[in-house]
Amino acid sequence: MKCGAKCFTVQAEINDKLQTIPVTARTSVQARKVVRLEYGEQLKIISVKGATTR
Numbered sequence: 001m002k003c004g005a006k007c008f009t010v011q012a013e014i015n016d017k018l019q020t021i022p023v024t025a026r027t028s029v030q031a032r033k034v035v036r037l038e039y040g041e042q043l044k045i046i047s048v049k050g051a052t053t054r
Helices: 028-042
Strands: 006-014 017-025 043-053
Antiparallel strands (some): 006 017
């Protein structure tokens, strides 16, 4: 885990199913990027909520 990282919750629609994904990242933009890289094209991000310090 990098210095300054926080826990974000990403709500996304994956293959027509709503999922909540916990992500550790420095910013909400980076959290979106991590989720997009993991799930690819079938992903539609609905919201990114943050942040409690770990």
